[in-house]
Amino acid sequence: VVDGASVYTSYMRDGGASGTYIRLVSGLFRYYPDLGGWGEIASGSVLVAGAVQFGGLGYTYAVATQADALAVAETVYGGIYYRSVQDAFGAMVPGSTITLINDVNRQLGTSKACVLDLGGHVLSYSGDIFEVYNCEVTIRNGTIRELGSGVSCFKLSANGTLNLESDVSIEGAAGQNTNCFYIPGDGATVNILGADISTTRIFSSNWPQGVSVSVTGAGKYPGEILWPGIPSPASGTIAVAGGWWNEDPSAYLASGLEGLKVSDHGESYAARGFPCRYHVHSGAVDSGIIVIVR
Numbered sequence: 001v002v003d004g005a006s007v008y009t010s011y012m013r014d015g016g017a018s019g020t021y022i023r024l025v026s027g028l029f030r031y032y033p034d035l036g037g038w039g040e041i042a043s044g045s046v047l048v049a050g051a052v053q054f055g056g057l058g059y060t061y062a063v064a065t066q067a068d069a070l071a072v073a074e075t076v077y078g079g080i081y082y083r084s085v086q087d088a089f090g091a092m093v094p095g096s097t098i099t100l101i102n103d104v105n106r107q108l109g110t111s112k113a114c115v116l117d118l119g120g121h122v123l124s125y126s127g128d129i130f131e132v133y134n135c136e137v138t139i140r141n142g143t144i145r146e147l148g149s150g151v152s153c154f155k156l157s158a159n160g161t162l163n164l165e166s167d168v169s170i171e172g173a174a175g176q177n178t179n180c181f182y183i184p185g186d187g188a189t190v191n192i193l194g195a196d197i198s199t200t201r202i203f204s205s206n207w208p209q210g211v212s213v214s215v216t217g218a219g220k221y222p223g224e225i226l227w228p229g230i231p232s233p234a235s236g237t238i239a240v241a242g243g244w245w246n247e248d249p250s251a252y253l254a255s256g257l258e259g260l261k262v263s264d265h266g267e268s269y270a271a272r273g274f275p276c277r278y279h280v281h282s283g284a285v286d287s288g289i290i291v292i293v294r
Helices: 066-072 085-091 267-271
Strands: 022-024 027-029 039-041 045-054 057-065 075-077 080-082 096-100 108-110 114-117 122-125 130-132 136-140 142-146 151-156 161-164 168-172 178-182 189-193 196-198 201-203 212-216 237-240 243-245 260-264 278-282
Touching: 039 045, 045 066, 045 085, 057 066, 066 080, 075 085, 075 096, 080 085, 085 096, 085 108, 130 136, 136 142, 142 151, 151 161
Parallel strands: 022 039, 045 080, 096 114, 108 130, 114 136, 122 142, 130 151, 136 161, 142 168, 151 178, 161 189, 168 196, 178 201, 189 212, 212 237
Antiparallel strands: 027 057, 045 057, 075 080, 243 278, 260 278
């Protein structure tokens, strides 16, 4: 039983010893506490990853109660609670899902394909928030909030793919000049699958070669589509097949979809409290009209 004592030996247990079993209840550890078959983390305790300082020394892991872990961690992956989402991205296997367990205010990026489940929380930062490096990332279930001005929520490198699902809301700070996407890389792909985007504009002035954008679903887009003065991208494509828009998206309607059209509900529509006057839909009648009752 080690009850609050500090152990500074090279090892906690002689590798050749037999009959010794270690149960970790709490404590700080400089190295990963690999218990193998001779120990375990006690019931009610969990492993927390992330650098901390104590007594002038640095530690990388802690064993703590789940309640304490939830208070300091940003995400959990593979049964380990991570103080930083970025550390979890570094540890994850490509194709994994990372889920937030708290609101997070930091800049993130990954070069591994993954799903980022916001868990109903808010990911925010004053600067470019999330960078996708040459991989495919899907984001769902929460809010991305840009706190800065003259910056973008997402940055896509060459051949990066970003999917935004319908339960995602992208916001810009009130009164700030914000973009949703900054795309400096050729061949990037953006699929907006019904997510709401309320930044000042959707795309910044950058528009490299071969960029592909698809918009489907019933998302709301009360801002500008492109940087002012840029009527259409110099290369690449924007294919709009759904959504509610503040600007007329007719120039970007997806081709090959029978009956796809834009309904203009007029300036009075915005005056009644709904910020988007244009609706992209298919069919002879616009069945997606939203009635606002006051």
